[in-house]
Amino acid sequence: xxxxxxxxxxxxxxxxxxxxxxxxxxxxxxxxxxxxxxxxxxxxxxxxxxxxxxxxxxxxxxxxxxxxxxxxxxxxxxxxxxxxxxxxxxxxxxxxxxxxxxxxxxxxxxxxxxxxxxxxxxxxxxxxxxxxxxxxxxxxxxxxxxxxxxxxxxxxxxxxxxxxxxxxxxxxxxxxxxxxxxxxxxxxxxxxxxxxxxxxxxxxxxxxxxxxxxxxxxxxxxxxxxxxxxxxxxxxxxxxxxxxxxxxxxxxxxxxxxxxxxxxxxxxxx
Numbered sequence: 367x368x369x370x371x372x373x374x375x376x377x378x379x380x381x382x383x384x385x386x387x388x389x390x391x392x393x394x395x396x397x398x399x400x401x402x403x404x405x406x407x408x409x410x411x412x413x414x415x416x417x418x419x420x421x422x423x424x425x426x427x428x429x430x431x432x433x434x435x436x437x438x439x440x441x442x443x444x445x446x447x448x449x450x451x452x453x454x455x456x457x458x459x460x461x462x463x464x465x466x467x468x469x470x471x472x473x474x475x476x477x478x479x480x481x482x483x484x485x486x487x488x489x490x491x492x493x494x495x496x497x498x499x500x501x502x503x504x505x506x507x508x509x510x511x512x513x514x515x516x517x518x519x520x521x522x523x524x525x526x527x528x529x530x531x532x533x534x535x536x537x538x539x540x541x542x543x544x545x546x547x548x549x550x551x552x553x554x555x556x557x558x559x560x561x562x563x564x565x566x567x568x569x570x571x572x573x574x575x576x577x578x579x580x581x582x583x584x585x586x587x588x589x590x591x592x593x594x595x596x597x598x599x600x601x602x603x604x605x606x607x608x609x610x611x612x613x614x615x616x617x618x619x620x621x622x623x624x625x626x627x628x629x630x631x632x633x634x635x636x
Contacts, residue, residue: 374387379446391417395462509540578606
């Protein structure tokens with residue numbers, strides 16, 4: 367089955383924010399990982415857009431969205447998503463993201479709770495030390511010096527093909543590196559999220575298992591036995607996908623079937 371695809375650029379917060387709309391139905395914002403673009407969503411877009419309106423976005427300085435004179439932050443990019451929803455006249459949407467995109471999705475739910483019907487967080491922590499120490503150390507090294515070395519990589523090849531200014535790749539690396547070196551802890555704000563939330567991680571993720579459990583508990587999950595009738599179950603959901611890593615979870619055919627029942631379920635209590 368072929369779904370309709372609409373593309374455009376939204377003038378939001380000084381950006382010309384690229385977006386694609388796949389399918390029709392309840393809206394779902396879909397956000398790629400760091401250094402990626404909507405191009406990396408190919409495995410999950412077809413199944414998700416069969417019965418919903420999936421709005422895939424290229425974040426600041428990524429893909430077809432040109433950079434602006436603004437530091438890169440999850441908070442600012444969450445503001446971009448909120449502005450995009452207003453531009454598209456969408457009152458409320460599901461928001462799903464992977465890695466950096468998941469952090470932006472999380473901040474959107476925190477900063478603009480009335481806009482987020484459901485939240486799906488794929489493979490990102492709520493505080494910096496949720497990553498394994500070696501991952502934090504690697505993130506600290508990200509910067510423009512890596513640009514030349516990355517030119518043979520699929521990440522750069524895609525960027526060079528679709529970016530408005532391919533010569534800005536070192537700038538993207540610099541801004542991503544600056545963002546990744548910042549310490550953060552959103553635990554208090556996560557505990558206040560009211561949107562039904564699903565966490566999805568790989569069983570060999572870059573995020574520590576103990577942190578995953580803490581994340582789930584902050585959302586109200588894992589507090590007690592749900593009981594025979596399920597009456598003790600929270601609105602939070604957790605999926606650990608086997609045999610996957612942080613680096614391939616978003617291209618896995620297991621991801622869409624894991625999240626679709628959560629996205630399709632009626633919202634209770636809102």
